[in-house]
Each structure stands twice: as structure tokens, then as C-alpha cells.
Amino acid sequence: DLFPRDRSTLCLKPRPPVVTVMGHVDHGKTTLLDWLRKTSVAEREAGGITQHIGAFSVQLSTGERLTFLDTPGHAAFSSMRARGASLTDIAVLVVAGDDGVMVQTRECVDLVRSAGVPLVVAINKCDKPGAEPERVEEELLQCGVQLERFGGDVQSVRISAVTGRGVPQLEEALLAEAELNAVMGDPSGPVEAVVIESHVDRGLGPVASVVVRHGTLECGAVLVAGRTWGKVRAMFDERRKPMREAPPSTPVLTVGWRDLPTSGDNCLQADSESAARSMVQHRASTPARLSGVRENR
Numbered sequence: 001d002l003f004p005r006d007r008s009t010l011c012l013k014p015r016p017p018v019v020t021v022m023g024h025v026d027h028g029k030t031t032l033l034d035w036l037r038k039t040s041v042a043e044r045e046a047g048g049i050t051q052h053i054g055a056f057s058v059q060l061s062t063g064e065r066l067t068f069l070d071t072p073g074h075a076a077f078s079s080m081r082a083r084g085a086s087l088t089d090i091a092v093l094v095v096a097g098d099d100g101v102m103v104q105t106r107e108c109v110d111l112v113r114s115a116g117v118p119l120v121v122a123i124n125k126c127d128k129p130g131a132e133p134e135r136v137e138e139e140l141l142q143c144g145v146q147l148e149r150f151g152g153d154v155q156s157v158r159i160s161a162v163t164g165r166g167v168p169q170l171e172e173a174l175l176a177e178a179e180l181n182a183v184m185g186d187p188s189g190p191v192e193a194v195v196i197e198s199h200v201d202r203g204l205g206p207v208a209s210v211v212v213r214h215g216t217l218e219c220g221a222v223l224v225a226g227r228t229w230g231k232v233r234a235m236f237d238e239r240r241k242p243m244r245e246a247p248p249s250t251p252v253l254t255v256g257w258r259d260l261p262t263s264g265d266n267c268l269q270a271d272s273e274s275a276a277r278s279m280v281q282h283r284a285s286t287p288a289r290l291s292g293v294r295e296n297r
């Protein structure tokens, strides 16, 4: 069966939240993502070079995990949403403590609000002498962000993405937000995932990184995404370490695709290769509008 399981039979368990980092240009999104990646327990153990596969998992010393989408900025967020993939559980709004609220900060607030995604504010660059976090929080309030400090429910954390100060508190805030919003997934049953990005690897052929939503992905699974399919013959994490299984919220690089799936595509497990093949044939012969496949361009 290629259709998502009956929602009423889901056996939900807490899973790591999938987090998108947003904010005005130069406010420190990339620097924060780099710091987060560096502080993962797994990363420190591996000590190697991280490949960008569009998402990465941070393991805290408590064992808890967070998944971050690697492409900062609202372009990625809105294009994924436009394509129907509601992958983001929590948005982090990065605002530089010296610059304060800028045009894109406001755009991010509007976007996140219209998507109904919970928000956590990170006031960055607090190491700078010119940083004025109190003023920034007041500016945010003026844009309608109801911060806890003013009696609202939006958490705000003061950080420096350069020194790492406050980042553990940000991670704590994200875990608390995930718990509050009951971020859950069903690790059993057929896999449902979202394609983050894909490319042709010189040695491996077409590869796609996906983030699992439900089910647990294992080698040998047959996946359908858009108008292509593949039988997963190898799986890697962002350190190119082979993976045996990928439970909900895990980013994973999958090998074995016939063609390149498109980022934002929903990805479903099929019972067999022949079922996948006929599903793709059906989709190819049906106008996108009717088959439920979104046009890529």
C-alpha cells in the first residue's frame, strides 16, 4: 500500500524536533548552525568532516536529539511549505543583538505565524559591546512576538554563535518547546519521509537525503517520491557513516534511486519494487493535478 497509514492507528512516540533557523541576512544563522553541529556528541566523537546533506542531527550530552535543517533562511522554509511538506516543527528566529529587528526579521515572523509553527527567539551577537538585547525584545514585541518576558509564550534566549554562550540554553528551550507541542512520530509501520535534497554522486549514482517522519527506514526499503522510486541499498548519516536504521526525525542520505527526487517531495514506502514501478507509471500517465504529484517547476 502506497498511501500514508490511517492516522487513527498511529502509535505515536516523542521524536526529536525538526528545527529551521531563520532571520535577517548576516544575523548569524550560518554561524549558529556551525556551532550546533560542532557541539554534537556524535560529531565530537567522529571528529571528521561533515558533509552537507541538507539536515543534521545534534546529540546532546543527555542523549536527547535535535534535527536542524541546514539551509537557513526563509526561502527554504517557504519553498518546502509551498510544496506541501510541513517538515519544520519549530523555527528559531535569529536576531542580531546590535542590529535588532530588520526587514527579513519581520518577514520571518509573518511567515512562521501564517504557517502556525512555534517560534523560539535567539538574540545573537550578545558578545558584542553594542548588543542591546532588551531593546531587541521590545522591538520584537512591537512586531507581535509575545515574549515570555512580557507575559507571552515565546521563549527568548540570549546567545553568541561565536563563543557558544547561551547555545545550550537555546537547545534546552527547543526541547521544552518540542515537549510542549507534543512533537511525535510513529517509529513502526511503513516509512513516510520528506526529501531534503538530491544529487548524482559520482560513485553512488542518484542519492537523496530525506528526513523520516514516520516508520523506521532500513536498507532494502522501496521508496516512491514524486515520479521516481528507489530501493535503498545504502544509508549514511551526515558524517558518511553507514546507518542501519533511521527512526523518525533522522536525516539520512539514501542510495539506490532510479532518478533524482525533488526536494520537498513526500516519500512513501512501497510493498515491493513492482508496486513502486506501477505507482510511478500511474503518476506519469496522470495529470499532476489528479495524481497528487506536485509539479517540480
Ligand code: GDP
Binding pocket: 023, 024, 025, 026, 027, 028, 029, 030, 031, 032, 072, 124, 125, 126, 127, 128, 159, 160, 161, 162, 163
Ligand atoms: P547569516 O547570513 O545569518 O548566515 O550570518 P552569518 O552566520 O554568515 O554571520 C554574519 C557575520 O556575523 C559573520 O561575520 C559572523 O562571524 C558574524 N557573527 C555571527 N554570529 C556572531 C556572534 O554571535 N557574535 C559576533 N561577534 N559575530 C557574529
